[in-house]
Amino acid sequence: MAIRFICLALGSATLAAGAVAQESAQTVTVTGRTPPSASVAGFDDVPLAQAPFAAAVFNLNQLKDAGIGSLADVTRLDAGVNAAYNAEGYWSNFTVRGYALDQRANYRRDGLPINAETALWLENKQSIEILKGTSGMQAGVSAPGGLVDLTVKRPVGTLRSVTLGGQQAGTLGAAVDLGDRLGPDGAIGWRINAAYEQLDPMLHSARGTRDGLAAAADWRVTAESRLEAEFEIGRQSQPSQPGFSLLGSAVPDANTIDPRINLNNQPWTTPVVLSGNTASLRWTQRLASDLKFTAHAVMQRLRSDDRIAFPYGCSAEGSFDRYCSNGSFDLYDYRSDNERRGSDAIDLNLSGHFTEFAGEHRYTIGALFTHGTARFQQQAFNFVGIGTIDGTSVTPPDSTLNFDNTDRDERSTELYLRDHWALTPQAGLWIGLRHTRLDRSSALTGGSVATSYTQSFTTPWLALSYQVNARTTVYASWGEGVESNVVPNLPAVYDNPGQPLPATESRQLEAGIKGSSEAFDWAVIAFDITRPMYSDLCAALCTRTLDGRQRHTGAEASAEWREGAWSLLGSAAALRARREGAIDPADNRLRPTNVPERSVRLQAGHQFAAWPGSALTAGLSHEGSRIVLPDNSISIPSWTRFDVGARLMQRLEKYTLTWRVGVDNVTDRRAWKESPYQFGHAYLFPLAPRTWRASLQSEF
Numbered sequence: 296m297a298i299r300f301i302c303l304a305l306g307s308a309t310l311a312a313g314a315v316a317q318e319s320a321q322t323v324t325v326t327g328r329t330p331p332s333a334s335v336a337g338f339d340d341v342p343l344a345q346a347p348f349a350a351a352v353f354n355l356n357q358l359k360d361a362g363i364g365s366l367a368d369v370t371r372l373d374a375g376v377n378a379a380y381n382a383e384g385y386w387s388n389f390t391v392r393g394y395a396l397d398q399r400a401n402y403r404r405d406g407l408p409i410n411a412e413t414a415l416w417l418e419n420k421q422s423i424e425i426l427k428g429t430s431g432m433q434a435g436v437s438a439p440g441g442l443v444d445l446t447v448k449r450p451v452g453t454l455r456s457v458t459l460g461g462q463q464a465g466t467l468g469a470a471v472d473l474g475d476r477l478g479p480d481g482a483i484g485w486r487i488n489a490a491y492e493q494l495d496p497m498l499h500s501a502r503g504t505r506d507g508l509a510a511a512a513d514w515r516v517t518a519e520s521r522l523e524a525e526f527e528i529g530r531q532s533q534p535s536q537p538g539f540s541l542l543g544s545a546v547p548d549a550n551t552i553d554p555r556i557n558l559n560n561q562p563w564t565t566p567v568v569l570s571g572n573t574a575s576l577r578w579t580q581r582l583a584s585d586l587k588f589t590a591h592a593v594m595q596r597l598r599s600d601d602r603i604a605f606p607y608g609c610s611a612e613g614s615f616d617r618y619c620s621n622g623s624f625d626l627y628d629y630r631s632d633n634e635r636r637g638s639d640a641i642d643l644n645l646s647g648h649f650t651e652f653a654g655e656h657r658y659t660i661g662a663l664f665t666h667g668t669a670r671f672q673q674q675a676f677n678f679v680g681i682g683t684i685d686g687t688s689v690t691p692p693d694s695t696l697n698f699d700n701t702d703r704d705e706r707s708t709e710l711y712l713r714d715h716w717a718l719t720p721q722a723g724l725w726i727g728l729r730h731t732r733l734d735r736s737s738a739l740t741g742g743s744v745a746t747s748y749t750q751s752f753t754t755p756w757l758a759l760s761y762q763v764n765a766r767t768t769v770y771a772s773w774g775e776g777v778e779s780n781v782v783p784n785l786p787a788v789y790d791n792p793g794q795p796l797p798a799t800e801s802r803q804l805e806a807g808i809k810g811s812s813e814a815f816d817w818a819v820i821a822f823d824i825t826r827p828m829y830s831d832l833c834a835a836l837c838t839r840t841l842d843g844r845q846r847h848t849g850a851e852a853s854a855e856w857r858e859g860a861w862s863l864l865g866s867a868a869a870l871r872a873r874r875e876g877a878i879d880p881a882d883n884r885l886r887p888t889n890v891p892e893r894s895v896r897l898q899a900g901h902q903f904a905a906w907p908g909s910a911l912t913a914g915l916s917h918e919g920s921r922i923v924l925p926d927n928s929i930s931i932p933s934w935t936r937f938d939v940g941a942r943l944m945q946r947l948e949k950y951t952l953t954w955r956v957g958v959d960n961v962t963d964r965r966a967w968k969e970s971p972y973q974f975g976h977a978y979l980f981p982l983a984p985r986t987w988r989a990s991l992q993s994e995f
Contacts, residue, residue, distance in 0.1 A: 334406060335424040335444035337433055337659065337713050337727070344811035347725050347758035347770035349427040349820050349851060351375070351866075358423070360912060360942060361898075362462075362957050362988045364492075366415050366423070366443075371916055371938070374866040374894040375427050375851050380971035382980065383498050383557075384535035384567050386413055388971075391427055391440035392824060393847045393872045393890040397778075399667065400437040401430065403444040405575065407593040407640045408434070408665055411443075414569040416529035418470050419488040419509035421448045427851070428822060429803035431754030431776035435663075435709040435731030439776045439801035439826050447525055447575075449511050450474050450484025460955075460990030468492030468505075486511045494533050497984050499686070500560035503533025519581035526574035532566045534559055535603050538971070538978030539684060541923065543612065543620030546931055546979070547684070549965045554981035556686040561604040563628075563692035568600040586647040597636040604690075605629045606682055607976055616924070616976050618684065626682035628693045631674035631700065640665040655717040663709040671700035671740055699739040701784045706734045721763075725772070727756035733779055737793065744784045746793035752777050752800075771806040780829070782839045790836040797841070799827040817854040823847075828874070843876035845887060860904060865897040886922045888972040891933075893919040908944030908953070913937070923970045923977050934966035936982060953992040960985050 332339050333350035343350060351373045353363075361371060367387035370378050379388040379395045389396050396402070402411035417423075424444040430437045454474040461467045474486035487510050494503040511525035537558045539547065575593040582588055606624040608615035618624040644661025673696040680690030711729040718724055731754070736747040758772035778801070782794045807820035823846070830842035849870035856863045870892055874885045886892075895917040902910045916936045923929040940957030963985040971978050 333424050333426065334446070335403060335426045335433070335442050337406075338715060338725075340657070341715070342811070344809050344816060344818075345760070345762065345768045347723075347760045347772050347807075349375070349805070349807065349818070349822075351425045351427070351853075353423045355421055358417070359955065359990075359992075360910075360940060361914070361938075362940070362955075362959065363417070364462075366417065369423055369425075371914065372896060372898075373425065374853075374868040374896045376425060377891060377894060377918065378969045378980075379889060380538075380973055380978070380980075381969070382536040382538070383496060383501050384503065384531075384533035386411060386569065387415070389440075389443065390890060391425065392822065392849065392868075393870050393887065394438050394440035394824070394826065394845075396440050396443065397438045400434060400778075401440070401442055403433075403442055404573065404593060404595075405447050405577075405591070406444060407575070407591060407642060408638065408663075409573070409593065409595050409640075410597060410636050410638045410667065412636060413571045413597045413599065414505070414529070414531040415445060416490075416507040416509075416527060416571075417445075418472075418490040418507055419448050419511070419527055420445045422446045428805055429756075429774045429776040429801055429824060431774055431801075432711075432713065432727030432729060432756035434776070435707055435729060435752075435754070436733060436777055436779050438778060439803065439824050447511060447527075448472070448486055448488060448509075449523065449525075450476060450486045450513050452476055452481070452484075454486065455995045456992060458990055458992040461988070462496070463987040464497050465495035466493065467495075480515075482515045484513045488527075497555050497986055498536060498557050499555050500557040500564065501534050501536060503531065503566055505529075505531040505533070521579045523577040523579075524575070526572070528570075528572050530568070530570040532568045534564055535567045536980075537603060537606050538980050539618075539967075540606070540624070540976070540978055541617035541929065542622055542684075543614070543617070544929070545620075546923065546929060546967070547622075549967050549981060552684070552965075552981060554965065554984050556684070558606055558682060558684070558686055559604045560686055561626075561690060561692070564604050565600075565602045565630075567602060569597075570599070571595065571597045583647075585649065586645065588643075588645055590641070590643050592641040593639070595636075595638040597634075597638075599634045599636075601629070601631040601634060603629050604679075604682070605676075607974070611681075622684040623681050623688075624684070625678060626680055626688075626690055628675055628677045628679045630694055630696075631671065633672050634700075635668075635670045637668040638665070639667075652716075653718070656714055657717075658712070658714040660712050661710075663707075663711065665705075665707045665709075667703070667705040669701075669703040671702060672696070673740055674698045674700055699741050699743075699784075701737050702740055703737045704735070708732045721761055723760045723762075725756075725758035725760065727774070729754045731777070735779070735781075735795075737781065737784065739784050744786060744793045746781055746784075746795065748781075748795035750779055750795075750798050752798055754800075766812050767808065767810045769806075769808045772804070774803050774805075776801045776803075778826075788837055789831075790838055794839075796829065796839065799829075799841075801826040814858055815854070815856050817852075819850070819852045821850045825875075828877075830878075832878075840878075842878050843874060843882070845872065846875050847872045860902045862900040862902075863897070864899075865895070867896075868894045885925070885927050888922045888925060888977075889970045891918040891921050893917075893933075906944060907946075908942070910942050912940040912942070912957075914939070918968075921967075921970045923972070923979070925972060929977075931967040931970050931979065934964060934968070934982065936964050936966075937961050949995055951994045953994070954990075955992070956987075956989045958985065958987055959983065 367381040456472040470490035507529035509527035609619035646659040677693035716724040738745040756774035760770035809818040831837040853866040897915040
């Protein structure tokens with residue numbers, strides 16, 4: 296509540312004062328453009344236009360203009376990033392290049408690994424970076440799609456910003472962003488972010504709250520030494536949203552389904568509560584003009600109460616992967632309270648450059664130590680009756696705790712080397728090498744089915760780039776990634792529960808051409824990723840075994856054009872994802888579920904010369920059809936959505952006011968947005984209906 300009152304009080308006072316301020320006699324606008332780079336790949340001193348990898352960087356202004364309020368909304372900005380079970384009130388899930396990211400392995404915060412099984416708070420983030428492709432050069436264990444990195448806001452000087460915003464049907468929020476530098480020559484800097492939001496989305500029965508508080512500070516001890524510290528606390532409490540599903544063998548007509556219906560609307564429904572505390576400390580020491588030492592540590596503590604009235608299957612028709620033909624389904628009371636997850640990491644590295652071996656080397660050598668834990672209580676998953684897709688059925692609750700969960704411990708030590716070797720002024724060799732030792736253990740919450748194992752592996756990455764001219768670069772790369780798994784701890788299902796499985800190595804080939812100029816940036820990239828697959832062979836019990844591979848071959852294109860008052864930012868992706876080498880030949884050439892074969896994202900803007908900083912914007916999102924069932928017998932059609940927005944900036948004597956307004960899904964398009972196949976069940980999530988949003992930001 297304290298965060299709420301701070302945000303609302305400061306916001307109201309500041310905006311009231313700004314409303315009576317007088318316009319200044321003269322306004323001077325200075326614009327410039329810094330070539331973006333992506334620190335998530337480990338080569339943050341290299342502009343993306345010259346880097347031999349694919350990445351997307353979304354800065355703070357882009358996120359604000361697009362109305363991005365949660366990590367799940369980032370899928371609207373890049374064609375290579377798609378939704379993978381993104382439910383309201385829950386944590387975000389992505390696919391990148393068709394592979395689902397691992398919440399415990401594919402997410403970073405300022406470059407250090409974190410657990411994303413929570414609602415990641417964005418109000419204190421400066422940008423979101425997405426590395427596409429095999430991520431073995433940056434992660435010892437990870438899914439092959441790529442990495443998501445959240446960069447934290449740091450002190451930048453005098454800063455005073457207050458934002459009030461709202462969204463249809465009744466979401467209201469306030470946020471403050473304050474900072475300054477103190478002492479001789481501004482040696483000490485600080486920054487505070489706080490936000491409170493009353494959640495009332497268009498989705499019915501989903502009211503909740505979200506709040507957070509963050510602080511960051513740095514101390515320039517000397518010209519060669521800097522200490523940085525920051526922390527954040529965040530909490531979200533909101534009922535979640537289960538998906539719709541097939542009705543028998545048919546895909547329900549999206550035009551006849553109200554996308555505002557929430558099937559989690561029983562009288563006994565309680566919210567999903569996701570809270571987290573995160574803190575980090577970084578020391579940077581310049582040892583010489585060409586040598587720098589960095590020690591960077593992060594600590595994360597998460598707590599969650601996961602609860603939902605969960606639709607699952609149709610026992611009346613003997614189908615447990617879909618709903619009944621008449622629109623009914625089996626409904627379960629699911630509760631898993633007091634889930635606790637911890638994550639700690641420390642990275643120690645030396646970086647520098649030298650000119651030996653026929654060229655300049657810019658290198659980083661280091662070690663990353665991580666420790667993760669997960670502690671759970673018993674959970675409830677109890678049949679409570681029959682529900683219906685019109686959302687009107689009522690059943691009694693049953694919160695009896697009768698299922699074990701799995702507690703986990705993990706430690707890893709990663710030794711790594713990265714080197715950019717300038718062979719000639721035009722040609723560069725890029726080398727990445729990471730050796731990982733992994734120690735994992737797990738057991739059911741009752742202590743049975745205990746497992747412990749150790750694995751070691753090395754993941755290399757190699758790229759060659761050539762700068763054709765000052766504006767064009769071509770490159771080719773090859774890399775590996777590793778995943779490590781055990782058979783699920785389900786003695787009633789598997790004949791080998793908890794058994795460690797051999798680590799699997801994914802491989803990627805990638806080639807691209809990139810161009811950059813003052814008015815036009817572009818890139819065309821082709822890739823080929825193969826990933827070994829496990830599947831279950833079942834008789835009385837199931838055995839999990841290696842069963843062929845997934846192969847994803849595709850191409851991505853992106854461009855950003857600026858000419859006078861006009862700008863256009865777009866990306867497109869084409870993907871051929873297929874199964875190969877399966878034990879059952881009938882499984883070969885099958886497409887994975889919930890992966891579109893094509894995606895397009897466009898954002899257009901027009902700035903007004905009379906009002907510097909003001910603009911009209913329009914966005915388009917298109918995705919091709921998605922497979923619903925693993926046997927490829929059913930799919931959902933493609934869809935296209937349009938968004939529009941406007942930004943008006945007023946420069947007053949002591950204030951700058953930025954008004955933003957937007958309409959998402961302006962044509963109120965009805966369609967199935969995604970088709971995740973989760974927990975052995977097919978689900979369908981609809982596009983959100985037409986939604987208005989508006990905000991007012993005051994800087995003073």
